[in-house]
Amino acid sequence: MRTVGRADGWAKVTGRAAYAGDVRLPGMLYAALVRSPHPHARLLRVVKDAAWSVPGVCAVLTGEDVPYGTYGRRVRDMPVLAREVVRFAGERVAAVAAHSLQAAREAARRVEVHYEPLPAVLDPEEALRPDAPRVHEAAWRYPGAVVGPDDPPNLQSRRVWQYGEDVDAVLSRCPYVFDETYTIPAAHQGYLEPHACVAWWKPDGSVEVWASNKSPHRLRAQLAACLGVPADRVRVMPVYVGGDFGGKGSPMDVPVCVALSQATGRPVKLVVDYEEDLTAANPRHSAVVRVRLGVDGEGRMQALDVRAVVDGGAYAAFKPVEHVNLNGFAEAGNTYRIRAVRIESLIAYTNTVPRGHMRSPGSLEANFAVESTVDVAARALRLDPLEFRLRNVLRTGDRGTLGEPWMEVRGEEVARAALAALREGEGAGEESTADGGRWARGVGFAFYCRAAHGGETEVELRPQPDGSVVVRVPFPDQGGGQHTVVRNVVQRELALPAEAVWVQQADTEELGTDSGVGGSRVSLTASAAAAQACAQLRERLRQEGLEGWELRAALAELARRRPGESVRAQVKVDEELWMNSFCVQAARVRVDRDTGEVRVDELVTALDVAGVLNPPSHRAQVEGGVVMGLGSALCEEVVMEDGRVVSGNLHEYRLPSVSTLPRLRVVLVPGGRGWGPYGVKPVGEMTNVAVAAAVANAVADAVGVRVRRLPISAEAVYRAMQEAGR
Amino acid sequence: MSARTVELFVNGRRVQAPVEGAEFLAEFLRERLGLAGTKVGCGIGACGLCTVWMDGQVVSSCLVPAVVAAGRHVWTVEGLTDLAEGRVTDAPPGLPSPQLVQAVQRAFVQCEGLQCGICTPGQVWAVCALLSEEPRPSEERVREFLAGNLCRCTGYQGILRAVRQASEEWAPSEDP
Ligand code: FES
Ligand code: FES
Numbered sequence: 003m004r005t006v007g008r009a010d011g012w013a014k015v016t017g018r019a020a021y022a023g024d025v026r027l028p029g030m031l032y033a034a035l036v037r038s039p040h041p042h043a044r045l046l047r048v049v050k051d052a053a054w055s056v057p058g059v060c061a062v063l064t065g066e067d068v069p070y071g072t073y074g075r076r077v078r079d080m081p082v083l084a085r086e087v088v089r090f091a092g093e094r095v096a097a098v099a100a101h102s103l104q105a106a107r108e109a110a111r112r113v114e115v116h117y118e119p120l121p122a123v124l125d126p127e128e129a130l131r132p133d134a135p136r137v138h139e140a141a142w143r144y145p146g147a148v149v150g151p152d153d154p155p156n157l158q159s160r161r162v163w164q165y166g167e168d169v170d171a172v173l174s175r176c177p178y179v180f181d182e183t184y185t186i187p188a189a190h191q192g193y194l195e196p197h198a199c200v201a202w203w204k205p206d207g208s209v210e211v212w213a214s215n216k217s218p219h220r221l222r223a224q225l226a227a228c229l230g231v232p233a234d235r236v237r238v239m240p241v242y243v244g245g246d247f248g249g250k251g252s253p254m255d256v257p258v259c260v261a262l263s264q265a266t267g268r269p270v271k272l273v274v275d276y277e278e279d280l281t282a283a284n285p286r287h288s289a290v291v292r293v294r295l296g297v298d299g300e301g302r303m304q305a306l307d308v309r310a311v312v313d314g315g316a317y318a319a320f321k322p323v324e325h326v327n328l329n330g331f332a333e334a335g336n337t338y339r340i341r342a343v344r345i346e347s348l349i350a351y352t353n354t355v356p357r358g359h360m361r362s363p364g365s366l367e368a369n370f371a372v373e374s375t376v377d378v379a380a381r382a383l384r385l386d387p388l389e390f391r392l393r394n395v396l397r398t399g400d401r402g403t404l405g406e407p408w409m410e411v412r413g414e415e416v417a418r419a420a421l422a423a424l425r426e427g428e429g430a431g432e433e434s435t436a437d438g439g440r441w442a443r444g445v446g447f448a449f450y451c452r453a454a455h456g457g458e459t460e461v462e463l464r465p466q467p468d469g470s471v472v473v474r475v476p477f478p479d480q481g482g483g484q485h486t487v488v489r490n491v492v493q494r495e496l497a498l499p500a501e502a503v504w505v506q507q508a509d510t511e512e513l514g515t516d517s518g519v520g521g522s523r524v525s526l527t528a529s530a531a532a533a534q535a536c537a538q539l540r541e542r543l544r545q546e547g548l549e550g551w552e553l554r555a556a557l558a559e560l561a562r563r564r565p566g567e568s569v570r571a572q573v574k575v576d577e578e579l580w581m582n583s584f585c586v587q588a589a590r591v592r593v594d595r596d597t598g599e600v601r602v603d604e605l606v607t608a609l610d611v612a613g614v615l616n617p618p619s620h621r622a623q624v625e626g627g628v629v630m631g632l633g634s635a636l637c638e639e640v641v642m643e644d645g646r647v648v649s650g651n652l653h654e655y656r657l658p659s660v661s662t663l664p665r666l667r668v669v670l671v672p673g674g675r676g677w678g679p680y681g682v683k684p685v686g687e688m689t690n691v692a693v694a695a696a697v698a699n700a701v702a703d704a705v706g707v708r709v710r711r712l713p714i715s716a717e718a719v720y721r722a723m724q725e726a727g728r
Numbered sequence: 729m730s731a732r733t734v735e736l737f738v739n740g741r742r743v744q745a746p747v748e749g750a751e752f753l754a755e756f757l758r759e760r761l762g763l764a765g766t767k768v769g770c771g772i773g774a775c776g777l778c779t780v781w782m783d784g785q786v787v788s789s790c791l792v793p794a795v796v797a798a799g800r801h802v803w804t805v806e807g808l809t810d811l812a813e814g815r816v817t818d819a820p821p822g823l824p825s826p827q828l829v830q831a832v833q834r835a836f837v838q839c840e841g842l843q844c845g846i847c848t849p850g851q852v853w854a855v856c857a858l859l860s861e862e863p864r865p866s867e868e869r870v871r872e873f874l875a876g877n878l879c880r881c882t883g884y885q886g887i888l889r890a891v892r893q894a895s896e897e898w899a900p901s902e903d904p
Contacts, residue, residue, distance in 0.1 A: 011837030014845030015852055017765020017805030024764035032759075103759060104748035192880045194769040194777055195846040244767070244846030245880050276770045481844030481881045622840040622886050629883030652774040652878070660884040661875035 006500040023198035032103040033272035034110035036096035038088035041353040041645030042122035052112035058101035073228035074319030079144040089316035092282030126350035129156040137351035158314040169344040172305035176296030184371040188640040195244020196279040201259040202269035240507035243480035248359035281647035284320035284358025291371035314349040320358030330364025337449040362687035373448040373695035420586040420608035444704025448695035456575025461531040469554030470502040476513040483619030495536035534571035584610040587692035591700040598720030612676030631693025739807030754789040765805035776877030779850035805849035824860040841890030843881030863899030
């Protein structure tokens, strides 16, 4: 039998699934934004007359007209509309609402803004120097700030992770120390739905919001804090989210949309252009990462020192974690046994687009730098890079690099599986080697290990008179398949056919708690909550004396006897799970010796898995991640010149297309120990991380040169070959 | 803004609505007619989200000025679904057959040809158009035909599996 497929599948193939930008309300107005062309400038004067002269215009707002506070996910440092000063090119300066989109755009074009350009700081290293121009006068005053008045100017966040012996002391005793520096540029999450929202400030003072946002409950709290109203006045309505990858977790333009609605008394829709999303949303941080790796005479890693200087852009508002840092850096070197580890991540404010999270934030940056360095070390020591990794790989029973008491580490098994798959594919699909020696071939590996974390969520089951069950969940399915996972669990626990289980997203008023889709945690908490709710439902049936009944008849009877009754289960996982998942990425590439062009022929991804709740969705998550990783490796960069993003749209910011893909091979290595009733391990952020390092290592294998900057362009490889005289 | 009225045929029905300035077909369909199944990503012809059918071929509706669509026959994903679900009585020649549309939609659902779904209406249209012309395309051909329909979520593997399944179902191979 064929699989039933995704729970949200039919809504999506028929075009019925509604996203934020699809909402249309009676009397709704359309919004457009005016953005700063300057990275840093004083706002002198805004002249609105010409904008008002466009027929159909209902509001023209500047910062002074907005009665709200600043906003942010943790640190509330971002103004709804700029006041007095603009801090990055692309910052919102004014907003217009009109009866049609065309009128709104025309009016926005006619808003006249006078600026006085100020000296801008565009580089994080420079920004941290004492004499650097300040992006914020007093960043420590913002609610949630993690810096103080004595910190270097422009410091946004600093974190240090260390464990074991003193790193410098151990490094000084190592016969081999590899000191390497890598650069990772800004990148866009690449979701294809640009940010969209509809907001309605209703006459009774309550606010309804439809937004391309993956964590509705957090959005509600963030909005309430910004608007200065109690959270129960804000209601976030369920809509599908058109891709997220870490980029759709903030209020983004919702506060300004609410301001326009409050000013006009009408619902307002604001959908930004893709250009605006690329240039002025919350792309991945750019980072320069220095790695020092000490190795002893037996080829064993002894010490690792990592220092990342990271560009956080003009605001910290888009980072959701406590220290507004990038926790992925803590993973540096975590696949190996290393006695002394020290990792520092310094994030600076600069006058560039504010940065946010992208799928496994910080992980790709750390992994590219460390796994490239590991390869450099292996080659210098004349060891096979895979053999060198296996000699040092962390094993079950070892403490992690930061002292983690992992319940298991399956690196070795996973690496062997990757190698076996790679050998099987050898030679397949390659064109003949009779190409005059133009193409050099190479193979590269990279290891990756990621910890799983908990979260909290709630699931509600409502029996229906026809014997089916409606399952209400507080989180959207932004594509990760969470609704399908929940459906499958309920189906399995109650032994119901798929068509008798309907998953719906509740709005924020209906269900109370959820930490949002993120950190790949939903499959953990939601599957546990769904299983618990099913047990409770069975218990209710027993109390009603219905346990002997055929289940659908029993559900129908319960719905008839107790109309509207439901059961709810909440799950909160706040302890550390000490569970990780291991991924070994291999890449087989060809490099054109004349031009430096890199072609990836095959990607083999081996992954440690435990229970898999929905194999097709699981596989799809793995594949989607790998292709995203390929984009980071080869083509994706948000290019900035003088602080302005110049990658204008998707013709310049190139995402991988189906026509240019290599062969993908996914090898699941079952038998891992997962968490919860189904023993699951998260997968969503596993496979996009290590592709870049694997490709860089394969290029080094092919032509003997090291590319230390992403993406790995033909020019960079060509230049490196020239310098190396190859 | 000066508005003029445009009249065209959408999903078999004659429609009239005002257009303003540089309004494109995608926006016209979504905002004037409320047919929000057609999505907009890049707005410049680089992603394929806005793919619709116009007079016999699939086009990027974000590139077609609404005034240029005057008098034309346009079919969106809503019309395609009507077709598949038997609500269209006099389909114009050249539209994909209802059985093909059913096979393609089913295959996308079953093969994880979608995740977030924002690219899906465009993908479904493109695949229906391809299989309608070439029931058994090679994988090379599929990749080339779908090159303009980006998908960030799936890594394309599920989409390729869906095309294979739909093609197999729609035009079963002769050999056993
Ligand atoms: S929106 Fe039309 S091609 Fe991207
Ligand atoms: S399913 Fe999300 S972009 Fe294709």
